[in-house]
Amino acid sequence: MNQFKLKQDLEHFFIEDIGDHDVTSDFLFEESHEGTVAFEAKQAGVMCGTSILITGYRLLDPTVKVNLLKTDGDLITEGDTVAVAQGKWASLLKGERVILNLIQRMSGTATLTRKAVTRLNSSHTRICDTRKTTPGLRMFEKYAVRTGGGFNHRNGLYDAVMIKDNHISFAGSITSAVERIRQRTGHMIKIEIETETEAQVLEAVEAGADCIMFDNRSVEDIHRFVELVPAHITTEASGGIVIQDLSKYSDCGVDYISLGCLTHSVSALDISANVEPYNVEG
Numbered sequence: 001m002n003q004f005k006l007k008q009d010l011e012h013f014f015i016e017d018i019g020d021h022d023v024t025s026d027f028l029f030e031e032s033h034e035g036t037v038a039f040e041a042k043q044a045g046v047m048c049g050t051s052i053l054i055t056g057y058r059l060l061d062p063t064v065k066v067n068l069l070k071t072d073g074d075l076i077t078e079g080d081t082v083a084v085a086q087g088k089w090a091s092l093l094k095g096e097r098v099i100l101n102l103i104q105r106m107s108g109t110a111t112l113t114r115k116a117v118t119r120l121n122s123s124h125t126r127i128c129d130t131r132k133t134t135p136g137l138r139m140f141e142k143y144a145v146r147t148g149g150g151f152n153h154r155n156g157l158y159d160a161v162m163i164k165d166n167h168i169s170f171a172g173s174i175t176s177a178v179e180r181i182r183q184r185t186g187h188m189i190k191i192e193i194e195t196e197t198e199a200q201v202l203e204a205v206e207a208g209a210d211c212i213m214f215d216n217r218s219v220e221d222i223h224r225f226v227e228l229v230p231a232h233i234t235t236e237a238s239g240g241i242v243i244q245d246l247s248k249y250s251d252c253g254v255d256y257i258s259l260g261c262l263t264h265s266v267s268a269l270d271i272s273a274n275v276e277p278y279n280v281e282g
Contacts, residue, residue, distance in 0.1 A: 038276070045110070101268075104270070122250040145263070194215050222237050
C-alpha cells in the first residue's frame with residue numbers, strides 16, 4: 001500500500017472517530033496507566049492489514065510498541081494472537097476501533113479471495129477484483145485481494161478504458177467507440193470491451209481491443225468465445241459467476257475472472273482486542 005496515502009487515510013479515520021479527544025479514555029486514565037492489547041483471531045482466515053497496526057498506533061502515540069506475530073498472507077486459526085500492542089491505556093483504546101474495523105474487513109477480503117483462488121484451482125486463469133469497492137477504502141480492499149492471492153483490475157476510471165454496453169449504445173458501435181478513444185489517448189492506455197454476443201467479440205477483435213470481457217456468459221459460451229480471440233488479446237469473464245461454481249471455470253481458457261463479491265459483499269473476519277493492564281497507580 002502507498003504509505004503516504006495510508007497515513008493520510010488513517011489520519012482522516014481517526015479524526016472522524018476521535019474528534020477533539022476521547023472523552024472516555026482521556027478523562028478516565030492517567031499518563032501512568034499502561035498495559036497491552038492482544039489482537040486475537042476468533043475465526044480462521046487469512047491475515048491482512050498489519051501495516052494498519054504499525055502506522056495507526058504510531059500516528060496516535062509514538063511511544064506505543066507493536067509486536068506483530070503474524071504477517072499479511074499468513075493463515076490464521078481461531079485463538080491465534082496476531083499482534084500485541086503495548087503502551088498507555090488511553091492511546092491503546094483510542095485506536096482500537098478504527099484499527100479493528102480495517103484489519104477485520106481486509107482480512108475478510110483476503111480470506112474470501114483465497115477461497116475463490118482455491119476453488120478455481122486453475123494454472124492459467126486468475127481471479128481479480130472490480131471497482132465495486134467501499135468508497136474511501138479502495139486502496140485497502142485491493143491490497144487485501146492481492147494478499148489473498150488475487151489480482152487487481154483497473155484502480156479507477158483514470159488508468160484504463162472499459163467500454164461497456166451503455167458506452168457502446170451512446171457511441172453507436174464498438175468500432176466507433178474504439179476509434180474515438182484511440183484518437184484521444186496515448187499508447188500506454190489499454191482498452192477493454194465488454195461483450196455479450198459472438199458478433200460483439202468479433203467486432204472487438206477487429207477494432208483492436210487490448211482486452212475483451214465476456215459478460216454474463218455461460219461456461220460453454222466462454223469456451224467458444226475464447227477461441228475467437230487472438231492470443232495477444234487478454235480475455236476476461238465477469239457477471240453471474242459465484243464462488244461456489246468456480247471449479248466449473250478452471251479449464252475455460254479465459255485469462256481472468258473478475259468478482260465484485262470480493263469487495264462489495266464480504267464479511268469481516270472476527271478479530272478481537274483483549275486488554276491486560278499493568279503499572280496502575282493506586
